[in-house]
Amino acid sequence: MSKMILCPTRGGKGSYPNQDRAIAIAKERGAEILFLYITNVEFLGLTAAPKLIDIEQEMDEMGEFMLAMAQERAENAEVKSSTTVRRGQFRKVLAKVIEEHQVGTVVLGSSAGGTGVVTEEYLQTLVDEIGAKTGVEFIVIDQGEIVNTYKP
Amino acid sequence: METRSTIHSLTLILYQRLHPVKRRNWFFALLFLIPLIFLLPGEATALPADLQQEIIEVVIVGRVVDSQGVPILDAEVLALTDQHNEPLAEAHSQEDGTWVLEFREIPFHQLRVIIEHPHFQSQTHYLQSDELSIFSEDDIIQIDDITLERQISAGFWVATIVFVGVLLLIAFELLHSTTAALAGVSIIFLTSYIGGAINPDFFIFTYERGLSYIDWPVVFLVMGMMIIIAIVEGTGIFQWLAFQAYRLSRGRTWLLVLILMLITAVASALLDNFTTMLLMTPISLQIGLALGMNPLALIIPQVLASNVGGISTLVGTPTNILIGAFAGISFTDFLVNQTVGVVLALLVMGVFVLWFYRKEFRQQSRGISPKLYKKLEENAQIEDPEGLWKSGIVFILVLIGFILGERIHLSLAVTAIAGATILLIWLKPDVPHMIKAVDWTTLVFFMALFMIVGAIQEVGLISLAAEGMSRLIGDNLVLGVFVIVFGVGTISTVIANIPLTAAMLPIVRFLTVSIPGAQNQVLFYALSMGAAMGGNGTLIGGEANLVTAGITEQANTPITFKEFLKIGLPVTYLTLIIGFLWLIFHFQVY
Structure with a gap:
């Protein structure tokens, strides 16, 4: 199995415990960690105000900064890490990054206060679709604690 | 054809005015003239019948x-x-x-x-x-x-339900604002034409009449400003300013927030608050997180400042653009009559923000690591220095044009379009990209909204509301200013302020005419203050609030409705009080 661990994250204080746990798992396994930020500007869809600038570019830069912060945490824990910022639908981007980087394990944060992307149902779909196809393991973390593991 | 019609009319006038004897002479002259008329290019017309119809006694x-x-x-x-x-x-x-x-x-x-x-x-x-x-x-x-006297028709109820329905659809984000407004317009026209054909009671207005309610100078001004804003804000100036604010504050977060509030307030007054917050939120989030503080203590005050800062100029908020166009209030009038009130409101807001987030600002900043500092500096670079100085010059010229143009009755829309054109020629940006920068959905939203408000005006809802308000206020101008500032301010906390302002304009005009002493247009300024300041009341009160929350959500730092309400509502009423007192004092309404 590949030793690359993928940690999709949005950054921010709410993500720190989960990032730390993902880093700890990577250290435990002697694996490299890849932090992923997916730019999503769907929230602009319901406003009538004009979008006069390339907000995706701004969001990409914000994502890079969030990942730089995550990378700093990994460095402090002496875990090798890399980052990638992508645009698109979460499920599709995830599948693509798993394939490109030969990821063995995906560490996902559970739905933080209803704002995250991972619900039980959604996760099952991910495992069915991506897990079955690529053989990756999914670890779900909530507030830094492992709450579920899915192995295909 | 037009020439021939003129000759017909002249002939007719001569025929009517002349004495009967002279008529005979003219008759022969006309015998020669008439064939000439038919030799002119164009379609032939039945002259005798026309002649008969035009004889008005x-x-x-x-x-x-x-x-x-x-x-x-x-x-x-x-x-x-x-x-x-x-x-x-x-x-x-x-x-x-x-x-x-x-x-x-x-x-x-x-x-x-x-x-x-x-x-x-x-x-x-x-x-x-x-x-x-x-x-x-x-x-x-x-x-x-x-x-x-007005009569309540079936069309009245349809137009009223459509207006309220559109407001609710927008407020609860059930539909995109533009889609909601277009759906409203469609229902109004279908009711007028199909319903009206079945039962005349359903008639609201004709298509032509609906179009006449569209305020084209507003549409063109918004369009011109969109292009200018897209160029100016695309240079990276605001991200750079935010980073300089961080450097200037040297880790003192209380100072940092005040500088950021000042930047967003000024930017919102000169450009627009929505785009300003789109640009300021990501960089502020980065600074806040890197400093190890709650980034919302930097970001929420900026949203509040952006909603108030725009009040001082005509182009600062969409509601001011509507008010200026409707009431004939100039760019200078807004500056002179609102700026001091806005500055006072911002000062009070700043003090409240420092008190509200005192715990966050008391914490010692841990400082930013060299790696993150470098990254932040990269993200806050001026991306297009040449574009910045060129667009800066044109933007200043546009502002001068706004101020001086009113002396020669030069429409703001013309100045804005001219400024945008100069920028397009001088900077040679990618034109298809710049055309995309014009947010057509917003312009369509404005057009549809004008027609919906026209419909409720046509059926008498606005008149009823105006009469009701007039009965409530009577001749008391202080009460009038109070009701408009606080009434509109309170409603704006939950209802989109653009449609609300558009609907309030004819009511305020009626009150301006009917209340003694209101002819100085103080009630329109009260509307401007109420509509913009009310947007701070709740998370759904303004577009800038929503977009800021959308961005922070993407960094797992959500702004909850309750969290925003805790600071937004007191700030709203504090600033409304300042705004009210300023108008009363400035216009000597006591």
Whole structure:
């Protein structure tokens, strides 16, 4: 199995415990960690105000900064890490990054206060679709604690 | 064709005015002229019939107004006698409510003048034979203004339900604002044409009448400003300013937040608050997180400042653009009459923010690591230095144009479009990209909204609301300012302020005319303050609030409704109090 661990994250204080746990798992396994930020500007869809600038570019830069912060945490824990910022639908981007980087394990944060992307149902779909196809393991973390593991 | 019609008219006038003897001579002259007329290019017309129709002996003129004295457009005016089943004459009222009944024969018997309009009760005015005897001395009779009382039709209810429905759809984000407004317009027109054909009671207004409610100068001003804003803000200036604010504050977060608030307030006054927050939120989030503090203590105060900062200029908020165009308030008027009030409101807001987030600001900043500092610096670079100075020069010229242009009645829309064009020529940006920068959905939203507000104006909802407010306020101008500032401010906390302002404009105009001392337009400024400051009340109160929350959500730092409410609501009422007191003092309304 590949030793690359993928940690999709949005950054921010709410993500720190989960990032730390993902880093700890990577250290435990002697694996490299890849932090992923997916730019999503769907929230602009319901406003009538004009979008006069390339907000995706701004969001990409914000994502890079969030990942730089995550990378700093990994460095402090002496875990090798890399980052990638992508645009698109979460499920599709995830599948693509798993394939490109030969990821063995995906560490996902559970739905933080209803704002995250991972619900039980959604996760099952991910495992069915991506897990079955690529053989990756999914670890779900909530507030830094492992709450579920899915192995295909 | 037009030339020939003019010759027809001249011929006719000569024919009518000349003495019978001279007419004979002219008759022969005309015999030569008429064939010449038919030699002119264009279609042939039946001259004799036309000639007959244009012979007007006498006219009756009048004016039709509603119960508030506002002229009624397009009322049908019919003149009938007991001797004729068909009207002797008919006309439609003009923009100023005037109508002219033209008679080809002098009516000497009693005459009934019936005035009808789908949204008013019909009115009949009788002209007795002694009044009509004036015609023996004069060609014209002018009758007093006729007042029509409103009637609540089925169309009234449809337009009202559509307006409220659109507001709710926008407020609860069930549909995109533009889609909601377009759906509303479609229902109004379908009801008018299909419903109106089945039952005239459903008629609201015609398509042409609906289009006449669109305020094109507003649409063009918004469009011109969109291009200018896209170029100026795309240079990276605001991200750079935010980073400089961090450097200047040297880790003192209380100072940092005040500088960031100042930047967003000024940027919102000169450009627009939505785009300003789109740019300021990501960089502020990065600074806040890197400093190890709650980034919302930097970001929420900026949203609050952006909603208030825009009030001081005509282009600062969409609501000010609407108010300026409707009430004829100039760019300079806004600056002179609002800026001090806005600065005072910002000062009070700043003090409250420092108190509210005192725990966050007391914490010692841990400083930013060299790696993150470098990354932050990268993200806050001026991306297009050449574009920045060029667009800066043009933008200053546009502002000067806004101020000086009013002396020669130069529309702001013309100045904005000219400025945008100069930038396009000088900077040579990717034109398709710049055309994409014009947010057509917003412009369509404005157009659809104008028609919906036109519909509720047409059916009488606005008049009813104006009468209700007039009864409540009476002649008390202080109460009027109070009701507008706090009433609109409170409603704006949950209802989108653009449609609310558009609907309030005719009401405020009525109050401005009816309340003694209100002719200095203080109520329009009260509307401007209320609509913008109210946007701070809740997370859904303003577009800038929503987009900021959308961005912070993407960094797992959500702004909850409750969290925003805790600071937003007190700030709203504090600033409304300052705004109210400023207007009362500045306009000496006491």
